[in-house]
Amino acid sequence: MLWESISSVVLGLALAWVALRVMPGRLPSAGPVLLAGALGALFGAFLTHSTLGSVHVLATYAGAVPVAAVSVSLLIRPRGRRPVRPAPAR
Helix, strand or coil, rough: CCCHHHHHHHHHHHHHHHHHHHHCCCCCHHHHHHHHHHHHHHHHHHHHHHHHHHHHHHHHHHHHHHHHHHHHHHCCCCCCCCCCCCCCCC
């Protein structure tokens, strides 16, 4: 279980690093993106491992990657102009 956890975190970090390189202007700084990738992969591995058991190691990794991708995708900003912030109330 320890090696599955470490490997899934590495997969999540790799996925987040690729996302940072592919979409540099649409993601926030590297820290939150890498953290979201690592924690998303760890959570996905936990869910898959809990569901399938300890004999399905490759399936655990296959469950970790999509959850990490979804976690990173939640940080993507819209393309184009910056979002308009409402004026403060007076």
